[in-house]
Amino acid sequence: MNIEELREHLCATHPDLCPLFSTEFGDGVLGVERGELHDAASDLRDLGFDRLGMVTAVDRGETFELVYRLQSRSMSAGMFLKCEVPRSEPRVRSLTDLWPAADWQERETYDLFGIEFEGHPDLRRILLPPEWEGHPLRKDYTDDRIVPRPDFI
Amino acid sequence: MAEGGAAVAIVDGLGKALERIPGGGVILTSLDAVLDWSRGHSLWAMPMGTACCAMELIAASFSKFDFDRHGTFPRPDPRHVDVMVVAGTVTRKMAPAIKRLYEQMAEPKWVVAMGNCAVSGGIFYYDSYSVVRGVDEFLPVDVYIAGCPPRPEALQDAILRLREKVATESISEGRRYERRLLLPTPATRHDQETPAAASAAGERDGGEGEVA
Numbered sequence: 314m315n316i317e318e319l320r321e322h323l324c325a326t327h328p329d330l331c332p333l334f335s336t337e338f339g340d341g342v343l344g345v346e347r348g349e350l351h352d353a354a355s356d357l358r359d360l361g362f363d364r365l366g367m368v369t370a371v372d373r374g375e376t377f378e379l380v381y382r383l384q385s386r387s388m389s390a391g392m393f394l395k396c397e398v399p400r401s402e403p404r405v406r407s408l409t410d411l412w413p414a415a416d417w418q419e420r421e422t423y424d425l426f427g428i429e430f431e432g433h434p435d436l437r438r439i440l441l442p443p444e445w446e447g448h449p450l451r452k453d454y455t456d457d458r459i460v461p462r463p464d465f466i
Numbered sequence: 467m468a469e470g471g472a473a474v475a476i477v478d479g480l481g482k483a484l485e486r487i488p489g490g491g492v493i494l495t496s497l498d499a500v501l502d503w504s505r506g507h508s509l510w511a512m513p514m515g516t517a518c519c520a521m522e523l524i525a526a527s528f529s530k531f532d533f534d535r536h537g538t539f540p541r542p543d544p545r546h547v548d549v550m551v552v553a554g555t556v557t558r559k560m561a562p563a564i565k566r567l568y569e570q571m572a573e574p575k576w577v578v579a580m581g582n583c584a585v586s587g588g589i590f591y592y593d594s595y596s597v598v599r600g601v602d603e604f605l606p607v608d609v610y611i612a613g614c615p616p617r618p619e620a621l622q623d624a625i626l627r628l629r630e631k632v633a634t635e636s637i638s639e640g641r642r643y644e645r646r647l648l649l650p651t652p653a654t655r656h657d658q659e660t661p662a663a664a665s666a667a668g669e670r671d672g673g674e675g676e677v678a
Contacts, residue, residue, distance in 0.1 A: 440559070441559060441596070442558070442559050449595040449596070454595070458595070459593060459594065459595055460591060460592050460593070460594075460599075461592065461593065462593050463592075
């Protein structure tokens with residue numbers, strides 16, 4: 314199934330998600346509001362996206378862009394599910410009940426970006442030591458031990 | 467630190483007893499030579515491969531480079547080995563585990579820092595929140611190998627240089643166990659020993675804790 318077929322399929326089965334669909338780098342991208350993330354993800358899973366490949370986030374300054382990478386083995390299609398999370402209140406409903414694979418991936422996103430996933434069964438740090446303060450992949454993260462790169466390099 | 471089992475206790479007692487009798491120094495020197503020769507020719511290595519350098523470390527054991535001919539075998543057990551080869555990037559989360567493995571090794575023991583990451587943090591020296599800038603922050607390193615990654619021949623050279631170091635060791639009291647870090651290093655998060663305590667330990671063994 315190519316992108317256009319995926320778009321048609323999505324528009325036929327879920328008209329409410331159709332306007333949110335776009336393409337980027339040859340993959341489908343579905344951008345949804347924070348409150349609708351879980352419902353949209355649930356619809357996509359019912360549509361046949363049975364595999365969650367990856368969860369990550371991007372620091373856009375005022376907001377974080379939360380990215381879920383979905384794949385469908387039956388349709389041989391991949392899709393990004395994106396959602397903006399405000400930096401002032403980095404909180405979103407967890408998708409672990411839809412794809413168990415989200416468990417560690419969301420923990421990693423929590424660890425490095427500080428986005429909290431409501432309903433996650435075990436939300437604690439996974440890569441950094443538990444006593445670590447701060448979330449290092451945020452662009453405003455600072456640390457006494459970081460040696461800044463000199464200008465001449 | 468002075469835990470080495472019954473054999474080390476016997477050697478220790480022997481050293482103390484022989485030093486007191488006239489001419490004991492001669493016997494002690496001969497014992498040193500025998501012990502150093504046997505130690506130097508069977509430096510069993512703990513392959514602490516944490517990143518890409520581990521590939522070169524593994525290649526060194528294969529038939530093309532054949533580490534076994536030096537008597538250097540990889541043994542994945544801290545209680546079987548004499549030398550720990552730290553090959554790769556060490557993160558702050560991993561450092562306590564490596565230090566624990568080092569402490570489980572029986573004395574006498576040596577450390578080889580293989581590759582730029584283990585020597586100084588390598589390409590992660592700048593702008594990194596998680597990488598330890600050199601394993602000498604928490605381990606006393608005997609031989610440094612530069613390179614990213616160094617070739618297996620460099621590791622062989624390091625083992626030969628370590629053998630030269632081992633050849634100057636003595637079973638006399640106070641040389642073997644009291645070892646201080648080669649470099650003055652800041653205390654890390656996981657290292658309870660302060661720089662002041664480290665320098666005090668250096669003075670305690672007369673400033674020559676490390677073999678020359």
